[in-house]
Amino acid sequence: MNLSRLDLNLVVALRSLLEERNVTRAGQRVGLSQPAMSAALARLRRHFDDDLLARVGGHYELTALGQVLLDRTATAYDVLERLFASQADFDPVSESREFKLIASDYAVAVFGTELARVVHEEAPGIRLRFTQPPTTIVDDTATLLSTTDGLLMPHGVVSDFPATDLYQDRWVFLVANDHPSVEDRLTRQDLARLPWVTYQRTYDAPAVRQLGMLGVEPRVEVSVDSFQLLPLLVAGTRRIALIQARLAHLMTPLAAVRVLEPPYEAVPLREAMWWHPVHTHDAAHIWLRETAARVGRRMADGHETPRPS
Numbered sequence: 001m002n003l004s005r006l007d008l009n010l011v012v013a014l015r016s017l018l019e020e021r022n023v024t025r026a027g028q029r030v031g032l033s034q035p036a037m038s039a040a041l042a043r044l045r046r047h048f049d050d051d052l053l054a055r056v057g058g059h060y061e062l063t064a065l066g067q068v069l070l071d072r073t074a075t076a077y078d079v080l081e082r083l084f085a086s087q088a089d090f091d092p093v094s095e096s097r098e099f100k101l102i103a104s105d106y107a108v109a110v111f112g113t114e115l116a117r118v119v120h121e122e123a124p125g126i127r128l129r130f131t132q133p134p135t136t137i138v139d140d141t142a143t144l145l146s147t148t149d150g151l152l153m154p155h156g157v158v159s160d161f162p163a164t165d166l167y168q169d170r171w172v173f174l175v176a177n178d179h180p181s182v183e184d185r186l187t188r189q190d191l192a193r194l195p196w197v198t199y200q201r202t203y204d205a206p207a208v209r210q211l212g213m214l215g216v217e218p219r220v221e222v223s224v225d226s227f228q229l230l231p232l233l234v235a236g237t238r239r240i241a242l243i244q245a246r247l248a249h250l251m252t253p254l255a256a257v258r259v260l261e262p263p264y265e266a267v268p269l270r271e272a273m274w275w276h277p278v279h280t281h282d283a284a285h286i287w288l289r290e291t292a293a294r295v296g297r298r299m300a301d302g303h304e305t306p307r308p309s
Contacts (some may be wrong), residue, residue, distance in 0.1 A: 010047075011080060013040035015073045021053060021060045078147040079278065090283035092123035092291075099288055100129045102137075102144065103152035104199075106227035107271065110246045111152065111166060115295050122291070132225075145276035149288060155270045156206035162280060163272040164289050166296030171207050171266040172248050174234045174241045177256045181238070186263050188216060190240070195221035197233040197241040207242060210267050231255035244269060271296070 016026040017037070027037035045051055052069070053060040062070065103112055108130050119126050133151070137144055141158050145151060151158070152166070175182045182190060191211070200223035211218065222233050228251060230241040235255040243251075248259050273292050279285040 007043075008080065010040060010044060011073065011076055013037065014044055014052075014069065015077050017041055017044070017053065018062060018066055018070045018073055021062065075143050075147055090287050092126060092287055094125065095123070095284070096125035097284065098127040098129055099149040099284075100131065101150045101152060101273075102133050102148050103130050104133060104227060106244055106247050107152040109228060109250060110169070110244070111271065111295065111299070114299065115292060118291060118295055142276070145274065146278065149275070149279065149285065150292070151274040152271065153274055154206070155272055158274055161274050162277060163274045164293045164296075166271045166273055166292060167299040169244045169246050169269040169271065171242055171262060171269065172245045173260045173262060174231055174243055174248060174252075174257045175260060176235050176237055176239075177258055178236070179238065179258075182240075182260070184260075186240070186260050188214065188263050191216045191218070191263070193219075195219055195237075195239045197222045197224065197230050197239045199223070199227050199230065200225055206267050207269070210264075214264055231257045 012030055016029045017023070020026040020029060023037050023041060024034050027034050048065060050065045051063050052066040054063050112130055116128055119128060134144070138157065141161065145161060173186055196218040198218065198220050221239060224230070224233065227243060227247055230243050231251045232255050233239065234241050234257050252259060273289060275285065275289070
């Protein structure tokens with residue numbers, strides 16, 4: 001396809017038409033008259049050789065192709081918006097903009113809070129927006145990264161995209177302070193016989209794969225969409241949970257739980273910030289990545305979580 005023959009304004013019209021499913025409302029949304037939006041729809045129909053919007057009774061519905069294009073058009077619009085917002089120079093002191101970062105509640109609690117503090121002090125016009133990773137992250141990483149400014153994720157989950165390392169962490173176990181059958185140490189037999197609380201997504205996949213290689217199949221009793229809920233669901237029960245040491249250090253004062261080392265040499269966790277190559281040379285993103293890396297170095301230099309005695 002020869003992109004030079006396409007009018008990129010049609011991307012704006014296409015998104016509006018597919019989301020509004022009404023020519024008049026779509027035109028009002030993007031500032032076009034009803035005849036102008038009708039003309040845009042006619043051009044789009046010729047290009048795709050499809051009606052895109054089909055009248056059903058007194059309203060329009062998306063055709064099968066229109067449904068396919070709905071998400072793709074939103075992604076393309078975001079990519080174009082970010083592409084044309086790229087800057088050769090970026091002054092964090094005077095700029096005003098928002099960066100969107102995809103991160104689990106663990107990454108926000110351990111790293112995002114410190115990043116936000118530094119940004120607050122050094123770049124008063126910059127806003128950070130953290131959103132939870134979707135369950136489809138492994139299946140469609142490219143699309144996800146193309147619509148955001150960065151992804152905070154450990155190595156071993158995504159690959160083949162540029163990344164900057166932030167900090168290291170390690171895996172530990174939580175048990176209740178008054179656990180009836182666990183004293184100062186966990187055994188591999190404990191891991192197999194005791195019920196688990198787990199984080200239901202796949203971002204701790206390397207740690208879970210390691211357990212499988214050791215012949216341990218966790219007996220999951222509760223799964224949640226938040227790492228920070230793990231201590232609360234362990235306290236006062238026979239359950240155990242695998243959690244990051246830095247987060248455990250923050251959360252143990254809030255719940256009646258103890259931190260125990262794994263009964264095996266647990267694979268370390270190396271947190272990184274991943275981004276789409278379209279952002280690599282953008283001055284604003286370079287500043288964001290350098291700031292994130294600087295915050296990560298501070299964490300690595302002075303805040304190693306102590307090991308249980």
